[in-house]
Amino acid sequence: MILSLIMVKNKEKQFLHKVGKNIARLRKEKGLTQLDIGIQIDMEKSNLSSIENGRQNVTSLTLRKIAGAMDAQVKDFFEF
């Protein structure tokens, strides 16, 4: 069924969106801006924004870099 594939893709979107929201929330809790993080890990704020809005299927190492820059743990990003 095509519909079930669409549903799977939607669940994936939601998942990435939640991960992104967690990143954004933790970042703000620490009083940091996307630029602050970006400078630390040498990443453009535009890409950070993309990740925080769940538009990217971010890799483990990228998550690790971001976590490191905000003194958080990668697992925190997957806490729902």
Next chain:
Amino acid sequence: MILSLIMVKNKEKQFLHKVGKNIARLRKEKGLTQLDIGIQIDMEKSNLSSIENGRQNVTSLTLRKIAGAMDAQVKDFFEF
């Protein structure tokens, strides 16, 4: 310094290795084989092996699929 770059890369390797070991450990705890997981998520066991051995910088969605196939949470993979 080139040496510090090498050290960063080594840390990354170790990180991915630990994630992979967590995946393998949890899989075995549930009494599943790489093939069992592979069939569920339509992934070759060779690729699973690659991930479990930390040779791949696995993405969030791939981790989610693997977690789903072994009734685990993605955050479990990042528990050190």
Next chain:
DNA sequence: AAAATTGTTATTTTTTATCATAACCTATGT
């Protein structure tokens, strides 16, 4: 209200993950 800061969106290039296939090794079982 203008300027600076913060965040978003779109686009392109480069790098790399995913996916598939095959060959191989090590046990275990027949």
Next chain:
DNA sequence: ACATAGGTTATGATAAAAAATAACAATTTT
């Protein structure tokens, strides 16, 4: 001894993430 099961390693094609740039919107500050 051979077959099967479980896992590893290597390789190549394709899809997608990473990275960089630019333009824009929305806040906040001055």
